[in-house]
Amino acid sequence: MVVLHQFHMSPFNEKLQRMMRFKGVAFEENYWRLTEQGKLKKKHNPTGKLPALEHDGHWVCDSTDVAHYIEENFPGPRLIPEDPAAAGLVHALEDWADESLYFYEMHMRFTTDRNWERNLPRMFERECWFMKSVLAGKMPGQIRKGIRKITGTQGIGRKTEAQLLVDCRRHISAVAGMLNDSDFLVAGQLTLADLAVYAMFLCFLDTEELASIMSEYAAVGAWMSRVEQLTDG
Ligand SMILES: N[C@@H](CCC(=O)N[C@@H](CS)C(=O)NCC(=O)O)C(=O)O
Known part of the structure; x- marks a missing residue:
């Protein structure tokens, strides 16, 4: 099982x-x-x-x-290529998603104005009613501050929102660049790199500002749809 x-x-x-x-x-x-x-x-x-x-x-x-x-x-189509060069690139992109993009999405979703009010309560949807009410009482103070402490220690949370948006646009644009002559990020096929970056960009869409930036990059939207079509199950 x-x-x-x-x-x-x-x-x-x-x-x-x-x-x-x-x-x-x-x-x-x-x-x-x-x-x-x-x-x-x-x-x-x-x-x-x-x-x-x-x-x-x-x-x-x-x-x-x-x-x-x-x-x-497990059997099934490979998502980590056997070719060492492609596997290396998949690893680097997955790590970029997990260790860099993750903190951008966390900060933007759960601490910035216009976004945290909608997203923070969703984080507690699966808690019991008692915890939900305790957590609701603590908002926005401690929880939002706690998340800002994580992203602040990590570095991203010390930037202004304007600087963060410049960074995120660069990240989104980088992905658009990688998709310039390919349907997927590495070796022209779906890999773990696509799934890792896709997962973070999906969270970007949960913030007004990043959703707006992403809407300017049609190639990124089309790639996300391709990933979904192959993996929706
Ligand atoms: N590098 C880890 C990161 C996992 C992670 O940060 N998970 C978060 C939820 S999004 C978590 O468990 N946070 C609880 C905590 O940090 O105490 C992985 O790839 O699994």
């Missing part, structure tokens, strides 16, 4: 769900509550992070490790 353990609204879920759908791996989903993080750290993952994959009782944590595990242990 394959179970994808997740926290609600994580872009990393999207990457792995689409990977498994594309490869035809049947899986169940299990959503953890934030209040269960202590148990998660103690029993399964000391980092307290999700997603994680449970396969016949064996746990694999970190979405990149999970992606490689799926590729190695």
Whole structure:
């Protein structure tokens, strides 16, 4: 049995769900509550992070490790190319998505005006009613501040919103450039790189400013539709 353990609204879920759908791996989903993080750290993952994959009782944590595990242990079309040059590029792009674009989407979705009011409450949709009311009472103060602390430590949260939008436009434009003469980011075929970047751009669309910038890049919209068509399941 394959179970994808997740926290609600994580872009990393999207990457792995689409990977498994594309490869035809049947899986169940299990959503953890934030209040269960202590148990998660103690029993399964000391980092307290999700997603994680449970396969016949064996746990694999970190979405990149999970992606490689799926590729190695399940049949279906490859998403990590065998060619070393292409595999290297897929790795670099996945890491860019996970370790850079992720913090842009987190900051923009959950801390900026016009966006956090809509997106923060969605983060708690799967909590119990009691936690929901506690969390609602703490908003916007502590939670928004807590997220700003993460993105501030990381560096992105110390930039002005105007600077962040310049950065994000450059990221979106870079993807449009990569798609100039190809349907996909690496080797002309769907790979893990597409899924990782797609997942972050989907979160970009949850913010007014980035959705507006993305609408200027038709090639990026068309590529996202192609990824969806192949991985919707
Ligand atoms: N590098 C990790 C990142 C996972 C991650 O940051 N997950 C977030 C949810 S989007 C999380 O579990 N956050 C809880 C925490 O940081 O305590 C991966 O690829 O799996």
